[in-house]
Amino acid sequence: MLNIRNYNVIKFPRVLQSVCYLLGYTREEICEDSTNKLSFKKVREIIGDETFYQKMAEYKFAGPKNSEFREYEKMAFLKKNLELEDDQLEQYSQTMYKLFQWAQMAIELRSEDVTSRRDRHEELKQARETATAQAEERKVKLDSALTEAQAVSVAVFLTTDFISVLVIRS
Amino acid sequence: MAKKAAELGEDAEEEEKDDDRPEFPLEEFMTEFNTTNPEVEIPDEVKVDIDNDYDIPYTAPVRQE
Numbered sequence: 001m002l003n004i005r006n007y008n009v010i011k012f013p014r015v016l017q018s019v020c021y022l023l024g025y026t027r028e029e030i031c032e033d034s035t036n037k038l039s040f041k042k043v044r045e046i047i048g049d050e051t052f053y054q055k056m057a058e059y060k061f062a063g064p065k066n067s068e069f070r071e072y073e074k075m076a077f078l079k080k081n082l083e084l085e086d087d088q089l090e091q092y093s094q095t096m097y098k099l100f101q102w103a104q105m106a107i108e109l110r111s112e113d114v115t116s117r118r119d120r121h122e123e124l125k126q127a128r129e130t131a132t133a134q135a136e137e138r139k140v141k142l143d144s145a146l147t148e149a150q151a152v153s154v155a156v157f158l159t160t161d162f163i164s165v166l167v168i169r170s
Numbered sequence: 171m172a173k174k175a176a177e178l179g180e181d182a183e184e185e186e187k188d189d190d191r192p193e194f195p196l197e198e199f200m201t202e203f204n205t206t207n208p209e210v211e212i213p214d215e216v217k218v219d220i221d222n223d224y225d226i227p228y229t230a231p232v233r234q235e
Binding site: 063064065066067068069073074075076077079110111114115117118119121122124125126127128131132134135138141142145146149150153154157161 | 190191192194195199203207209210211212213214215216218219220221222223224225226228230231233
């Protein structure tokens with residue numbers, strides 16, 4: 001990373017931009033004032049600081065994220081921002097290419113994590129819906145069976161009663 | 171009055187008849203019903219995770235019947 005700091009001009013600025021956004025740096029911290037253009041001057045300072053590497057090591061791709069995210073920090077933007085010619089990038093700088101791979105991997109792992117949790121949620125939701133429908137079906141069946149059994153019970157009683165009256169009278 | 175008394179007499183007789191009816195064996199019925207139709211356990215409602223950073227469209231997998 002240190003050799004990147006010595007560059008005067010940097011190609012593929014979107015790689016550094018995406019990595020910084022993934023790590024929680026704001027647009028104001030890494031871009032030219034009031035623009036979306038990466039300020040290499042600002043980023044040079046950032047990558048020279050230990051915090052940047054600490055943030056990379058601590059980046060969490062798994063689990064819910066409840067805090068607020070700006071549009072440029074969200075996965076759709078970052079994924080699009082990393083759509084570039086990776087062959088050219090690899091030829092340009094191995095360090096930049098590694099950063100690109102790290103960002104891509106972070107997005108991929110995050111996507112897998114969110115998708116698998118949502119799949120699981122769907123599965124549990126459907127299981128609950130099925131069980132609720134089965135319970136409702138059982139309730140209807142119980143009501144009907146109970147009414148029928150009670151009616152049969154009364155009919156048996158009345159028939160027996162009627163027969164016993166007939167027997168007594170005869 | 172006589173009519174009313176007669177009616178009351180009939181009602182009393184009817185009530186007496188009702189009292190003779192054996193009590194419906196609800197417990198027995200329920201045991202039998204539960205054997206053939208076990209109670210359905212409904213799983214708890216599932217909490218939706220919040221992923222504020224994730225705005226890529228999600229499509230649920232197709233349900234296998």
